[in-house]
Amino acid sequence: METNERGRRRRPFWYLRRRPGIVRADVDAELGMHLEMRMEELVARGLSRADARREAMRQFGDLDATRDYCRRQDRAKENSMRRSLIVEDLAQDLRICLRGVLRAPITALVIVVTVGLGIGATDAVFSAADAALLRPLPYSQPDRLVRIYTDVPPNRFPFSVVDYLALTAEQTRFEEVAAYGGRGMTFTDGAVAERVRGRDVSADYFGLLGIRPALGRVLNASDAREGAARVVVVGHDFWQRRLGARADAIGRSVRFDGQDYTLAGVLPQEVGPLEQAQDFFVPARWQPPTRKGPFFITVLGRLRAGADRALAVEELHGINRRLFPLWRASYQDDRATWGMIDLKTHIVGDARTTAGLALAAVALVWLIACANASNLLIARVASRRRELAVRAALGASRGRVVRLLLAESGLLACGAALLGVGIAYAGIGLLHDFGAAYFPRAQEVAFDSTARWLLAALTASSALLFGLVPAVHGAGGPVDESLRSEGRTATGGVTVRRLRRVLVATQFAIATPLLVVAALLLASLDRLERVDLGFDTRNIVTGLVLLPSTQYSDNGRIAAFWDDLHRRVAAIPGVAGVAFADGRPPNDVNNFNNFDLEDAPTPPGQSQPITPWVAVSPDYFRVLGLPLLEGRLLDERDAQAQNLLAIVVDRAWARRFFPRGSAVGRRIRQGGCTTCPWTTVVGVVSEVKYAGLDKPDEGTVYQPMAPQRLFRNVIVRTTADAATTTAAVRTALGAIDRDLPLSSVATIDELVARALERPRSLSVLIASLALVALSLSAIGIYGVMAYYVQQHTKEIGIRLALGGSRRRVLNLIVGQGMQVAAGGVAVGALTALALTRLMASLLFGVSSSDPFAFASVCALMLFIALLACVVPATRATGLQPAVVLRTE
């Protein structure tokens, strides 16, 4: 009977486990031996063999059951030993690779930091893009929601009351339509006065979107009826901030604009993008229209289930066509039609480009980091071939070696993932808090299960991406050859080199477009920063004052208020001038108006020209310092006039409409009015940006500020510092009416900085990612060239010994590296050329194929590559042939 030696406390790793057959045989042999010895004993006492056998069996007891029991015990032991062996193997792998990793700490650190950065940043940006672009809207059945708008290509603008009433009366394709308009009111509770932002909403607004309140109820049809009590629904944030987060606030009265509203309900904390940052919702009481405009209502529709969108659009066109002739007196543009788009598309807006760009940039950095890690690990494997060959020769299977190398990559990937989790967590927190300027629905960004799964997937793919190639590579090749060769001219040297060159070229090919994009964004930011606003922007403090119409219904009282405010502010020490305007540079224009020129009337059926239209007090030009180029400025008499008789235009307007000759004395009619008296251009001033820093000067019209205007920006030029002046203006305002807040306080410089914030942070983000990509590429090419030099030490030594010039050796090595870099850069530049067109909307004053940006990026990349090649190359030329050849 065959038996086998069995390992004791510690089995060597190569020991074969006992197969089930052997377990069985072992038990049989043991029990058989026992019976034989017992029989021998009995025979010695004089029993016959047969009797002895029977007696031995009797003394033993239940043989079959014992055999089974023992086998079961042995098998269980085998299994648990096998399991612990696997764990031991793994632990051994981990110990070995931890040692391996720590032997090259810099490499490990570079890999963990760069890949971790890539994983974390990609994860964070993806979750923002997911919230902004991919996730369905948090409304009921969001795919049937559309926004309906007035379509005058290339512009889409809101509806008017006329449009909305006609639509609700005549439409049949929508289950419901609802509408809202923006509204600001002043909240007062005796202690504070705060300017709050909210919405006038139609009665069915909440029903259409399927919004449920956190407390109380939402608005319904009876609230909108004529003579109904005033009710308000407030946002969660307002409820916490101003109503003390009390559940019993429902039913109490809240004071807005000097009137009491009964609190009907509070919205939940998590709301959809339309309700975001809104403090209140009140039932809309839009006045019956007397003319077609103004256009200020955003209309939402819910399509019937299974409704044909084309038919719905056709119906919209039909209603508009029937409506048009009825209001021809106040609206002539018959190109205007109605259209609709998915609500989600409307909300996503132009975030797609920004999100796409940011996501592409971080994902590319992650890829470069993986390529770089792969490169570094290949180099390590190559230098460890002997170690691996020894392991293989000692009996480690090929699978075991691959596993060892993969475990090493896995360990690095885990380190990277740990860092990545931290970065993703922090990044997602940042995007949640500050992302609203860049992405819609930023408040929905969270480190949720999608983000976690993506992180896991990124980690796993990182490990495979940078681990698989080196692992397969390290396990390949005949063992004995690797052992015999001296490691310098090892087999696979050529393959390794080729592989690493491809990886490095890829790194350059990925990094180049990133740098190009960064260069374009930076150039564009530079142009934006250098935009001339048209006046001295320093030391100007601005703020908004809004008079509630309920308390200020008398024109005389309103005019007196503004006069009083003007006087008090002008008396503040340091104030050099005070003016009022309804807009503010560089991107706050209250009104765009259309008009018709007397000299060049707009033919019927065409759109009239539209320009920014700013109402200003007479001092405005002096306070900003706009020089009068022609004619005269506006004065008090112009403001008192019943009709709009006099306007001042800027130079761009004058040039646009009267390129030959003077604009002064020309006449226009504004707002599509055909019966109003003519308005005369009385003066021309220099240009100022109102519609945004990136917008061209297309002409601005200044009209006198009507004395009874309820809201005005106060514009103060001061020699004192901004904070002191602001505080003084607040005091002056409070002295007249303590319930009036000064809102939107900012200096012009702050407004400009705010306008630049978005392009600036995007450029900074992309530029830093590009820098990471550039350094990784540099590390990559340096690594390859250093390896090349190390591999060819002997060759170089011989060359030098035979009288080869050091210069030629240098050229040879640098040439090798530059070939790789140049290839990558060329491919990258071509890719960039194809891709940057997609980001044209983010650029200002720079073409997406700007030759300077492309050339300087390519030059920079090649220069960095050159530096990275020259270091190992000089080391090579510094070799002493005699020393090299002796040690070989």
Add this chain to the structure above:
Amino acid sequence: MPPPLPLLQGTLDLLVLRALTAGPMHGYGIALLVHGRTEGHLAIEDAALYQALHRLDRQGLVDAEWRPSENNRRARYYELTPAGRRRLREETANWRRYARAVEAVLQGA
């Protein structure tokens, strides 16, 4: 001689461990030793003994190895592991406490 007593549950493992303190031994040897020491007062089936040995092996309290026996057969020898030695100490103490407690009651009665 009165008929041998049935074994109390759990005491066989203790006896086997104790028997092995003398050194490595095969199953038959243990059977002889236990039988001799108890002078036939305890009824121990060989079947139960082998089950106990394999159970102890599985628990890591003893180690088993094939070796040539005294008459040059290949026999499976068992040996105490450090864990087995520890267990023996604990179980011996427990048994003594148990026996003392029972004895105390019986004497008082």
